[in-house]
Amino acid sequence: MHFASDTLTHLHSAATTMNDQVAELFQYHRAQDVFFMLMLVAFLMMFIRRYEWGVALATLLVFATVFPLYILAYTTFFDAEINIELLIGAVFAAITLVIAIGVFLGHISTIAFLVVGVLFVPSYMFIEWFLFTALDGVLDAGGSILVHMFAAYWGWGVILGLRNKAVNDEPANTSVHSVSFVWLASMLLMVLWPSFVTALLPPEDVISGMANTYLAMVASVLVTYVILWALKRTIDPLVFTYAILAGGVAIGASVDLATPLQSWIIGLVGGGISTLSFLFLDGWLRKKTGVWDTMGVHNLHGVPGIIGGLAPIVLGLAGGAQAIAVVGTLVIGLVLGFIVGLILKVMPKPTKMLDDAEAFPAVEMRATDPA
Amino acid sequence: MHFASDTLTHLHSAATTMNDQVAELFQYHRAQDVFFMLMLVAFLMMFIRRYEWGVALATLLVFATVFPLYILAYTTFFDAEINIELLIGAVFAAITLVIAIGVFLGHISTIAFLVVGVLFVPSYMFIEWFLFTALDGVLDAGGSILVHMFAAYWGWGVILGLRNKAVNDEPANTSVHSVSFVWLASMLLMVLWPSFVTALLPPEDVISGMANTYLAMVASVLVTYVILWALKRTIDPLVFTYAILAGGVAIGASVDLATPLQSWIIGLVGGGISTLSFLFLDGWLRKKTGVWDTMGVHNLHGVPGIIGGLAPIVLGLAGGAQAIAVVGTLVIGLVLGFIVGLILKVMPKPTKMLDDAEAFPAVEMRATDPA
């Protein structure tokens, strides 16, 4: 597997201090936490009142396509064996797409998500090859570039290819309970985040990675709250619950390299810039491009992903390859996503955007009994 | 402990490659995941609007009786010591009953669940003895037969013994948030499922068991969606969120034996037949028997449990004992459940079926503040 080339070296050296089988079983639980996070991303996106089941359904459909196809591709074409590293690679691929669909949720029919899943796998395998085989020395143990940046820019590529402006006029109402699910998802994603960024690290880097990740995330909580309070005197829960996760996005590329203090600062910068993106960049981009990033993916994953990707350069740990990785992922993501967007354009559109009624017998079910 | 006799052999051979204590601590986390699943089963059943707290309460009451009584029985009568295997056995017993009560939830008073818990333990210990001591060579590492089939047919035995037709006329309304809890429960159950089916496996089978389980489950997601879309053009969330778990039910008996491709196919067959059971068998059975399987337990656990139980025979890995196990569990489950149902018949009935108001000060609490 390409993406793991540098990580595998680590793991093999770790095998001298810890039984291989034991190390693998530890990865079982970190891997499972990543599957857990994949599902929670759906609940993070559940705030649009009329679309709450549609988000869950779309998440499951892309999981059901990306996960087995990724495994099939690597075992068939690259002689990979099915081990814990391959399973982690497959769920990383799936979670990347679950993040990416947040950009264009509601812009395509439910059944089109099966097509999206199939088309995503080669895109993702290409970016893995680009980052870890074509380039040499890219630091991204925790997926700031591979997962978050690629998700954001591939998703933006899709929406720019699709260019379906009708959705902009749809109301996106929320309800109390759906926003409470977002709080739950955000807070549990924060808890599980260390397993995501250390999933492919050798055992001896896991505890320090946990410390760095939680320090980055609590810094994001603090800075997000302070900025929202200072500028708005009110806490928009749909900005707060998202931006507090930006520390986790930004720490990914240097989780095994930064000091605790550096990690806290990376979280502070990531969370701060994510909050400002939600407040200012979001509206500007919407006006410029004429499309709407339904779940603010660019603000949480795109911008903080860039910050995280560049962090190792600022820390003096990485050089030119890291910069090429960041710029290349942005461009490749947009281009490959755009192509997929054009393909999706020819498929049938949803009759009514952002509405569970497109897929579910929602009207009857909801009419029954209020609250 | 009877049920673990063949598994224990496995574990002892594992001890040669991995420290016993380390293997046991890995089981701690898989065991904990099963306790997590026990609670999530309650939320999977939470969709009936007027019964959402009642389901949680009933789950806790049967947990509070089955778990300690199972441990008490094995330590008192069979000289078992309290170790991780016994704890897993006890939570397997408890989760089996939590599944089983889904058949007759709302048909009995809340307090009767304490009686159900007490009466269930000998039933469950008998089926353990039947499967793993009386029979020789039964393959069921992940509980397709012991947990899922027995839960379904024991539960059906109870409802046939009870025969309380009044409940059929009760409306079972849903609300948006309660169905969203069902989505959450279903998606997290999917994530945790590998820990359930590998809980009693030796360390060297855990990673491949994880791969097989997730492959079976994503196949169920796919087939459930395709069938519902093809036949109905709409996705009933209360069929979808249930049937997608059937792959996990069906993979149980061969999780340590099937190849990845076979696992995917087992999930496809399990999920497909579960979906068809929800769409067609459910109504037919209801008409024939005159009783209503409140939570569709037969469709998710009964039928896919049979598929899973027979899978090792189809794969050429098991023989006559496996067939006897499947048929025997069906018959024994129905008979033992029927006896318990007759006993429950003499206890006071709930004044109003499927209503939290029977147990909770629900009217005041709900009246306060809508949404």
Next chain:
Amino acid sequence: MHFASDTLTHLHSAATTMNDQVAELFQYHRAQDVFFMLMLVAFLMMFIRRYEWGVALATLLVFATVFPLYILAYTTFFDAEINIELLIGAVFAAITLVIAIGVFLGHISTIAFLVVGVLFVPSYMFIEWFLFTALDGVLDAGGSILVHMFAAYWGWGVILGLRNKAVNDEPANTSVHSVSFVWLASMLLMVLWPSFVTALLPPEDVISGMANTYLAMVASVLVTYVILWALKRTIDPLVFTYAILAGGVAIGASVDLATPLQSWIIGLVGGGISTLSFLFLDGWLRKKTGVWDTMGVHNLHGVPGIIGGLAPIVLGLAGGAQAIAVVGTLVIGLVLGFIVGLILKVMPKPTKMLDDAEAFPAVEMRATDPA
């Protein structure tokens, strides 16, 4: 770290039977479970309809202050290195404050929680020093005294210092979905509890600690149900979901010392007395002191914490130091909390108590779409 002085001895002796690194990685997952519980405590307190997001926000703000400050203090002033024990110490500190704020939630402005976090850290470090350095031979592996008692009495100290009676007249309405979140939180806290009480135990005590904890908790479920049914004929979910956790609170101090039967009895006593505290002590205290313990912290953590702290004495395992620890924690908690309460008194008060509208754009968001 002071609190771990006796525990560390245990761990060092454990290192002879299990690789240090392996033991540390096992603690990774138990530690993560404690972070999970920290978030769930917020959802346990989410039942007040107009305050459900405010609880989550306050939880995150105290986490964002206590966690890094505790680490900063120990690494700066006590030359601690950042390892898994220090991370567990830090999340224990944070969860203690998350429990404590339940006493005075809604009595102070949201921004004041940042101040509370800063002021709490020295209080908590003092009680750690008192229990594990000043005293000798205090048994409290699972935090009955350090976490639960200190949280309750420090929180009560704060509210007595604040003395803001206005809040007593605020209505505290609930809604169905917010109470369902409480059920979810309570049931998952029960599942994760063994990781909390065994987080600092050596590997060889973890499995027996798990057995003892679950036995204590199922006993609490049973006794809470029986008492509520016997005395009230109805199950108040906001008493039931709380009191069933009292077994976990009470088992903390003797989780590594009690027999399974003793553990079950400790859970029975803890759950029973907690239930009675909710039914009778709560109202009496409110009348006597004129303040309202918003989340019933005294009933779940204070009284069962005392029971748990005294249990080792009853079991004949501890002596005078244990009694001094219990009484001292009560007094020190009240005094230190009282001082913080006086400081908070000079800060601006919330314009409207127990209302998300104080911090969130709640009115618009909730108005949009019912249910």
